Amino acid sequence: MYTIGHVARATDCKVQTIRYYEQIGILPQAPRSEGNRRLYAQADIDRLAFIRHARELGFPLDSIRDLLSLSDNPDQPCDAADAIACRQLDQANRRIERLNALKRELERMIKQCRGGKISDCRVIEVLSDHGQCLKDDHQMAEASP
Amino acid sequence: MYTIGHVARATDCKVQTIRYYEQIGILPQAPRSEGNRRLYAQADIDRLAFIRHARELGFPLDSIRDLLSLSDNPDQPCDAADAIACRQLDQANRRIERLNALKRELERMIKQCRGGKISDCRVIEVLSDHGQCLKDDHQMAEASP
DNA sequence: GCTTGCTTCTACAGCTACTGTAGATGTTAT
DNA sequence: ATAACATCTACAGTAGCTGTAGAAGCAAGC
Ligand SMILES: [Zn+2]
Ligand SMILES: [Zn+2]
Ligand SMILES: [Zn+2]
Ligand SMILES: [Zn+2]
Numbered sequence: 041m042y043t044i045g046h047v048a049r050a051t052d053c054k055v056q057t058i059r060y061y062e063q064i065g066i067l068p069q070a071p072r073s074e075g076n077r078r079l080y081a082q083a084d085i086d087r088l089a090f091i092r093h094a095r096e097l098g099f100p101l102d103s104i105r106d107l108l109s110l111s112d113n114p115d116q117p118c119d120a121a122d123a124i125a126c127r128q129l130d131q132a133n134r135r136i137e138r139l140n141a142l143k144r145e146l147e148r149m150i151k152q153c154r155g156g157k158i159s160d161c162r163v164i165e166v167l168s169d170h171g172q173c174l175k176d177d178h179q180m181a182e183a184s185p
Numbered sequence: 186m187y188t189i190g191h192v193a194r195a196t197d198c199k200v201q202t203i204r205y206y207e208q209i210g211i212l213p214q215a216p217r218s219e220g221n222r223r224l225y226a227q228a229d230i231d232r233l234a235f236i237r238h239a240r241e242l243g244f245p246l247d248s249i250r251d252l253l254s255l256s257d258n259p260d261q262p263c264d265a266a267d268a269i270a271c272r273q274l275d276q277a278n279r280r281i282e283r284l285n286a287l288k289r290e291l292e293r294m295i296k297q298c299r300g301g302k303i304s305d306c307r308v309i310e311v312l313s314d315h316g317q318c319l320k321d322d323h324q325m326a327e328a329s330p
Numbered sequence: 331g332c333t334t335g336c337t338t339c340t341a342c343a344g345c346t347a348c349t350g351t352a353g354a355t356g357t358t359a360t
Numbered sequence: 361a362t363a364a365c366a367t368c369t370a371c372a373g374t375a376g377c378t379g380t381a382g383a384a385g386c387a388a389g390c
Contacts, residue, residue, distance in 0.1 A: 351371085
């Protein structure tokens with residue numbers, strides 16, 4: 041059995057984050073030692089590594105919760121898991137699209153600015169007026185991870 | 186003078202968001218009517234449009250605060266504004282890089298999965314083991330907007 | 331004058347996924 | 361025994377809003 045600190049080092053995850061995952065029910069309630077410390081087995085480390093890896097790939101905790109409950113039933117068909125991954129890929133693609141649009145606008149405004157006074161600054165000017173942006177670029181909507 | 190609802194419609198911004206911006210000091214305290222309603226002038230609408238547009242381009246409110254105080258001093262040199270925009274562009278580029286790495290991994294795991302049972306699912310398998318990812322891809326770090 | 335319905339007011343809770351902190355214990359090493 | 365460190369609980373804070381409750385203002389129709 042391992043201490044929470046050991047698990048944290050093994051998975052490169054903060055101690056508080058482990059407790060948080062337990063609190064929201066994505067990790068099971070760890071059994072306690074005599075002195076009330078949480079005790080972990082290798083399976084818990086594996087589960088946490090899974091969570092952290094999925095987080096690195098941008099999966100939200102809700103999706104990870106679903107993926108974990110799927111992987112707890114290894115005989116089920118894997119369509120649901122694949123669908124979650126596809127959803128994640130879609131999101132990544134949408135975010136990349138949006139970020140590329142933002143990047144284009146930012147590059148444009150920076151390139152056009154010849155330096156000088158704020159009153160002549162293209163950056164300030166374009167930010168004041170979306171009409172000066174490329175058409176159909178950056179029409180808002182979420183972005184994130 | 187305009188009501189908060191009018192300003193909200195004019196800038197496609199929720200009423201609460203306007204009050205929030207006032208609260209954090211990025212919009213000035215609006216003068217009030219006899220009945221305690223906030224009253225806005227055209228300059229406030231312009232300032233809010235600037236804020237919303239900068240938000241759409243991914244600038245955090247702290248940067249926007251700086252940009253606004255720069256644009257209030259039109260005779261200053263514009264280096265500082267350009268630097269903020271460059272910083273924003275850098276961030277966008279880093280996020281795009283990272284998202285492309287995630288996208289590659291997601292595509293790989295989805296493509297490799299031939300369907301079937303969870304126990305054979307490549308998605309679950311790869312999520313369980315970062316060793317099966319491409320080297321030097323998705324080495325964590327922040328992402329967001 | 332009165333009711334209906336809309337807007338606005340304040341104040342606060344909630345969202346995501348953690349992270350940091352305080353103050354109290356438990357454990358280990360010297 | 362004492363110091364140093366790990367862990368415990370509980371709560372606040374991060375970014376940028378968004379939603380809600382309950383009270384009050386305001387305009388139109390009757
Ligand atoms: Zn400039
Ligand atoms: Zn624009
Ligand atoms: Zn599969
Ligand atoms: Zn990986």
